[in-house]
Amino acid sequence: MISESNRSVHTAAPHERWLPRPSLRFVAVWRRNLRVWRKLMVPSLIGHFGEPILYLLAFGYGLGALIGEVSELPYIVFIASGILCSSAMFAASFEGLYSAFTRMHVQQTWAAMLAAPLEVDDIVLGEAIWAASKALISAAAIGCVAVVLGLLSPWGVLLALPLIWLICLAFACMALIVTAVSPSYDFFLYYFTLILTPMLLLSGVFFPLEQLPSLVVSLAYLLPLAHMIEIIRPLVTGGALHVGLLLHLLVPIAYTAVAFCIASWLFRRRLLR
């Protein structure tokens, strides 16, 4: 009944593709998540403001008083610019891990979407962009506090926000890979222990990278956070800017492209079987 001409189309079916082919319908996924966030905005924002501020005060004022200047910046300014980045990274990662897993597995929200004309690729793209948006919200909250405290330049923060969003797509897609292979929430601890925590400690958030052995520095530059800090820190602290900084964007962009393809493929394999 179904002839040869359909066979050729058959080969283009989602489960058989290597590369993702998302459509504009991903916007519906993003908007759904935004609508839920708006309903639960207050506790979420308190979280976004609260924890980083504690870190800022404890490390900045507490430790900063002992340390003085780091890389020609007062320590509290140094660390404010670092926490701006690391908090955004964690916001994107949490969203891509726990929240995405909840929607996929626990609430079956994705199953409901897949019964509508959405494909797995649309959902993965919508989730990745949403997770980066959460990072943007987090960075905006910390940025506000740091500007009000007179630590960071308001124009610098404003310019940094779109870059932070772009870079955090990489963290979102990396987290989604982990979610795609995860049997339960517990599995995420591996990712925290093996990737996120080392990245947080060794990428120049709390102290300059130069303090570390050169081998460790080279390893740090294999991951996106070190590059994020290379770009964002001079931007928000009024440091020297040059076009060469944009080269650091290439690493997160490459991570985004590769991780998005891998995550989509893994999710297709998991959900279309």
Added chain:
Amino acid sequence: MPEPSTESQQTDAPHRAAEGTRVAEGADAGNTSQECAVLAEALSKRYGDQTVVDRITLAVERGECLGLLGPNGAGKTTTLRMILGLTPYDAGSLQVLGEPIPARAREMRARMGVVPQMDNLDPDFTVRENLFTYASYYGIDRSEAARRVDELLAFANLEEKAQASIASLSGGMKRRLTLARALINAPELIVLDEPSTGLDPQARQHIWQKLRALQRQGLSLLITTHYMEEAERLCDRVAIMDHGRIVACGKPGALIAEHLERYVIELRGDAARHFLATHESQVAPARIREIGETVLLYADQPMPIAESLDGHGLTYLQRPTNLEDLFLQLTGHDLRE
């Protein structure tokens, strides 16, 4: 068949569905498969070396309600997933609403509705927001969605619950909301996976009433169930699945007549079993089956047997054979886990 794959059609399909128009025009017109809502031929699915669906051939006519019956693990849910384009199949061919699946599953899904076995309503949203959000997945614009949401809330008798949270709904209300959600795109076909499982009798009656109303509007329905009463009440035809195969397909009455005697006498308890052991000749014309405590005597002429049972003072129930008898006849009496 000629493959309708022009760009304009691909982008068009959800839009057409959003307007609630039926897709009879266009490149597909005149195609014989267009008459079928679902057309599966020799469809197979394997997981490893286990064949879950084994060369099934199945057609759902337009405007028909087809019941897919089978014990747990018969392959019903896998069949539904293949029809939705969510499970790739290993062999055979499949068209739904004239679209080849899975190649054009997205376009097809824009024109169909799904009521899944487990409710997957969005717990973060109210009843109304659930419908609105679902409308957005189809790209239905806001004013059109508002009109439809009101209509569907009325259809599902949930107007007073419009602002309620999902957690506050009863099982029956959730199922009605899931059904309303499946209708948001004015679908031509609805697929329901065990629509009344876990509902109390009143809620079940209510959902049946809604499904019959949809049938009268000309929608095609594909229902999986293991409630024979549900199948008998709703389905024009039933397909009985077992071990991944369709073992019988047709109108319930005709299938019963084809496979079974007209009547059955049910006996229970030790006295009945003792009687059978000692007086087997007196029930000789009947076909005897035992299921646990119950003994079933199938016969076209039950009177002589009944008289003999009366003579021995045994209590029994005599009734016409039904779909449940057919189901047990065809799928066996063993417990399925």
